[in-house]
Amino acid sequence: MSAAGQDTVVTIGTRGSPLALAQAHEVRGRLARAHGLDEDRIAIRIIRTSGDAIQDRPLLEAGGKGLFTKEIEEALLAGTIDLAVHSSKDVPTFLPDALWLSVFLTREDPRDVFISPKAASLQDLPAGSIVGTASLRRQAMVLRLRPDLKVASIRGNVETRLRKLAAGEADATLLALAGLNRLGMADKATCILSVDEFLPAVGQGAIAIESRRDDDRTNALVAAIGDADAETALAAERSFLALLDGSCRTPIGGHCQVRGDRIAFRGLIISPDGRESYETAREGARGDAVQLGADAARELRDRAGEKFFTLFGGA
Incomplete structure (x- = not known):
């Protein structure tokens, strides 16, 4: 991996997973x-982040998704x-005061994919099949669609989870299509x-891309990409999350489509067992x-109602 030297213009920090490195290299290529x-x-x-180091228990028990960014x-x-x-x-929704999300790259496909050696789709899985995922949102949405299935926790990077699936630790799993695309592994998807x-x-x-608010030089460099x-889209989605996401224990979905000067947003909160859910939509000006x-x-x-968030561990 490239190290900083006398001729270094800027230094990128990243996790060490294959997907994280693919993303860091994409940013480096665009900047260059x-x-x-x-x-x-x-x-x-x-x-190396706490989220990478902790593999023996669900991240929710250790502090949530901020464990992938803290270090x-x-x-x-x-x-x-x-x-x-x-x-x-x-x-996380809230960042240290001195930092900000200065830039987002052009968005990849936001959809999830279903992967299974045993069924062509989630609906085709036999009753009692095990779906492996570490995502509370995916767990809840699987159980909403198929309450007769079982969900087991599978953690690790994309390659690790696919190996666990191949080893029979689960009958199916769900992953982000964007990650598979960036790794050149879109062919692993059974269906989108x-x-x-x-x-x-x-x-x-x-x-x-996260940077220091007062680092004018870096902020000017990344603004170009x-x-x-x-x-x-992320402004709408993260604003939605900010008012809901206290401890990351409530399954939440949110997606904003941008069409010229207009946007269309959909949001969802759902109980971990998939039995109770609330959805809404908004359309309006991108501003x-x-x-x-x-x-x-x-x-x-x-x-x-606040009882929902109390019962299911949210804000």
């Missing part, structure tokens, strides 16, 4: 092309890296789940993305 730089002048530093953010604050590359869905039937996680498919549509996402969240909080 945008600024006419040799890629070797953009260093990549691998940072990287510490490196940013210490100045040992200039920017961090994250999967947007791994980034539509957004209408299986609402993605907030931020799914989008790469986020940002995508305005992705920024608008109102933050307000639309927040308004959708307030509606669902009102409809579900």
Whole structure:
């Protein structure tokens, strides 16, 4: 992996999984092309996060998705890296005051995929089959569609989860199509789940760049590779999440489509067993993305009642 040297222009911090590295290399390539730089002048530093180290229990028991960003953010604050590359869905709603999500790259396909050696689709799985996933959202949505199935926790990077599936630890699993595409493994998908039937996680498919607010030089460099549509979509989705997502224990889905000057947003909260759910939708001007996402969240909080969040561990 490239190390920082005297000729280094900027240093990227990232997790060390194959997917995280693919995303970091995508950012490096885009920066190099945008600024006419040799890629070797953009260093990549691998940072092992708590989320990577903890493999013996569900992340919810250890602190939630912030475990995938904590050590990287510490490196940013210490100045040992200039920017961090994250999967947007791994980034907590609230960041340290000195940091911000400065740029989102053009969004990949946000859909989930169903993968199984035993069935062509989720609906085709025999009753009692085991679906392996570490995602509370995917668990809840599987059980809503197929309450006769069982869900077991399978953790690890994409390759690890596919190996566990092949070894028979589960009959099927669900993964993000974006990750498979970035790894050149889209052929592993048995079928793609539509957004209408299986609402993605907030931020799914989008790469986020995090940097220091006061680092004008880095912020100017990354601004050249940002995508305005992705920024608008994520503004709505993260605004929705911010008013719902206290401890990451409530399954939440949210997806915003940008069509020119208009946006269409859908949001969902659902109990972990899939039996109780509340959905809503909003359409409006792209300039109102933050307000639309927040308004959708307030509606669902009102409809579900605070008891819903107390029972299912949310805010």
